[in-house]
Amino acid sequence: MSLAEEIRRKIVELDEPTVKMLVDQALKAGESPLALLEAVREALAEIGRLYEERTYFLSELILASGISQTVLDMLTPHLAAVHEEKKGKVVIGTVEGSQHGMGKSIVIALLLANGYEVYDLGVNVPAEQFVEKLRETGAPVLGLSVGLVQALPSVANVIAALKQAGLREKVKVILGGNAANPERALELGCDAYAPSAVAGIQIINDWTKKPD
Amino acid sequence: MTPRHRFLAALNLEEPDRVPMFELEFQYPEKITGRPSIRGEEAQRLLAAGKGDEVARHNLENQIALCRGLGYDAFPLGVQQVGLARKLAPELGLIGGCGTVAPMPGGMDAIDTIRRFYFDKDGLRRECEERARAAIEQCKPLVELGVEVIRGGMDDMAGKEGPYLNPRLYDEIVFPYLKALVDAVHGMGGKLFVHSDGDLKPILEGLVNTGIDALHSIDPSAGMDIGAVKQAYGHRLCLCGNVDCAWTLVRLRPEDVARETRECIRKASPGGGHILCSSNVIHTAIPLENTLAMVETARKYGRYPVPARGA
Numbered sequence: 001m002s003l004a005e006e007i008r009r010k011i012v013e014l015d016e017p018t019v020k021m022l023v024d025q026a027l028k029a030g031e032s033p034l035a036l037l038e039a040v041r042e043a044l045a046e047i048g049r050l051y052e053e054r055t056y057f058l059s060e061l062i063l064a065s066g067i068s069q070t071v072l073d074m075l076t077p078h079l080a081a082v083h084e085e086k087k088g089k090v091v092i093g094t095v096e097g098s099q100h101g102m103g104k105s106i107v108i109a110l111l112l113a114n115g116y117e118v119y120d121l122g123v124n125v126p127a128e129q130f131v132e133k134l135r136e137t138g139a140p141v142l143g144l145s146v147g148l149v150q151a152l153p154s155v156a157n158v159i160a161a162l163k164q165a166g167l168r169e170k171v172k173v174i175l176g177g178n179a180a181n182p183e184r185a186l187e188l189g190c191d192a193y194a195p196s197a198v199a200g201i202q203i204i205n206d207w208t209k210k211p212d
Numbered sequence: 213m214t215p216r217h218r219f220l221a222a223l224n225l226e227e228p229d230r231v232p233m234f235e236l237e238f239q240y241p242e243k244i245t246g247r248p249s250i251r252g253e254e255a256q257r258l259l260a261a262g263k264g265d266e267v268a269r270h271n272l273e274n275q276i277a278l279c280r281g282l283g284y285d286a287f288p289l290g291v292q293q294v295g296l297a298r299k300l301a302p303e304l305g306l307i308g309g310c311g312t313v314a315p316m317p318g319g320m321d322a323i324d325t326i327r328r329f330y331f332d333k334d335g336l337r338r339e340c341e342e343r344a345r346a347a348i349e350q351c352k353p354l355v356e357l358g359v360e361v362i363r364g365g366m367d368d369m370a371g372k373e374g375p376y377l378n379p380r381l382y383d384e385i386v387f388p389y390l391k392a393l394v395d396a397v398h399g400m401g402g403k404l405f406v407h408s409d410g411d412l413k414p415i416l417e418g419l420v421n422t423g424i425d426a427l428h429s430i431d432p433s434a435g436m437d438i439g440a441v442k443q444a445y446g447h448r449l450c451l452c453g454n455v456d457c458a459w460t461l462v463r464l465r466p467e468d469v470a471r472e473t474r475e476c477i478r479k480a481s482p483g484g485g486h487i488l489c490s491s492n493v494i495h496t497a498i499p500l501e502n503t504l505a506m507v508e509t510a511r512k513y514g515r516y517p518v519p520a521r522g523a
Binding site for chain 2: 014016017054056057058059060062063065066099103105106149150152177178179181184196197
């Protein structure tokens with residue numbers, strides 16, 4: 001079994017200490033960082049499948065994304081010279097007034113597994129911060145999460161801020177979270193509602209699909 | 213039958229005269245009582261001026277007026293307020309509170325908490341043991357003072373997509389400490405209920421096996437069906453729920469609220485062991501007429517014997 005394959009397997013098993021050791025060993029042995037990156041992607045895709053079939057739960061999904069981030073941090077200096085095409089950029093955060101971060105964490109893990117570059121702004125994020133990050137990154141997709149009904153007006157505030165900044169036509173907005181639903185998302189000015197993390201990724205994949 | 217006895221009967225899985233009601237929180241008491249509770253900056257200012265007792269008494273009186281105004285049978289309060297509450301409103305049920313026995317992932321540090329469940333189980337168990345011990349200490353005076361039930365042990369354990377942790381981790385780490393707390397509270401002669409949002413189905417069996425007396429709030433927005441929970445566990449624990457406060461109460465008309473409330477009663481109330489509540493709290497985005505529609509429907513259709521759904 002190659003080191004990359006062993007790393008993939010250990011990420012799926014969530015054996016973080018062994019993953020770190022193997023990545024270090026692989027880099028010292030001159031393994032291609034791109035091959036290791038591919039192993040991370042394959043592992044996350046496998047974990048996404050295990051999550052969908054409910055063999056794995058949220059804790060495994062988030063832990064796997066954390067392990068993957070650790071590996072990516074180890075690989076980054078070695079990838080500097082290598083051009084690596086991402087599927088697209090997504091800015092994501094929980095709107096002001098809502099501290100709920102778990103649903104967002106699932107979406108982030110699945111976005112990473114799908115090859116997206118993700119900019120997570122955290123929870124309780126003011127509208128201006130979303131605008132600032134979208135300007136800085138040029139991301140065409142904004143994911144908003146809202147866990148409290150009382151925080152729904154904050155979603156409208158983000159949409160208004162995007163319009164004011166002249167970004168609304170350039171950015172697709174998807175809303176998720178317990179407090180919203182499809183009708184409410186459209187009323188608030190979003191482009192789509194994600195009833196689940198997996199459905200949300202499918203919508204984003206459709207938006208970012210490059211023409212054949 | 214007094215509200216307190218009605219509330220207690222439901223907790224004992226018996227049929228009272230009508231389905232009891234309460235809310236974990238009611239964010240606009242002034243719309244019922246005519247005066248707001250003292251909160252936030254004003255409360256801080258009065259506390260700093262040494263008027264903490266006045267604030268506590270004002271808010272307690274307001275809670276009592278709210279319960280009497282709406283026909284709620286019980287309300288949550290702090291341990292320091294129990295004695296006065298008994299004097300001012302001996303007819304109402306009282307709900308105490310204690311801490312949780314295990315940390316749950318949430319917010320920005322979710323991954324650090326999750327890592328502990330995988331890589332620091334011994335340290336986590338030590339923390340859970342300490343938390344359980346502290347919670348037991350919090351429950352002792354509450355039981356001695358005679359509150360009807362204590363809310364705590366665990367709080368939100370799941371989101372819309374399912375439990376935060378693999379069910380195996382609840383069984384292995386969380387639930388043994390929750391059971392220890394429940395056993396201790398039962399040993400004192402008290403009762404304990406757990407509140408959690410989210411889809412609890414994968415961990416419900418383990419949670420019920422801890423011996424908790426009631427479960428709040430059987431979150432419909434996460435696909436929890438109170439009728440299914442009643443059928444599977446209604447003989448083992450009291451169900452508190454679950455008129456949807458994320459959608460129905462917020463967005464729909466009073467007649468829709470009435471329909472859902474009636475449906476909830478028909479699913480969960482027959483045979484007793486049901487306390488009607490919203491699926492979380494009565495918050496400021498809920499129109500007053502919808503809150504009133506829920507209460508009026510419960511008064512109209514919640515009289516025992518309640519016919520089962522389809523009967």
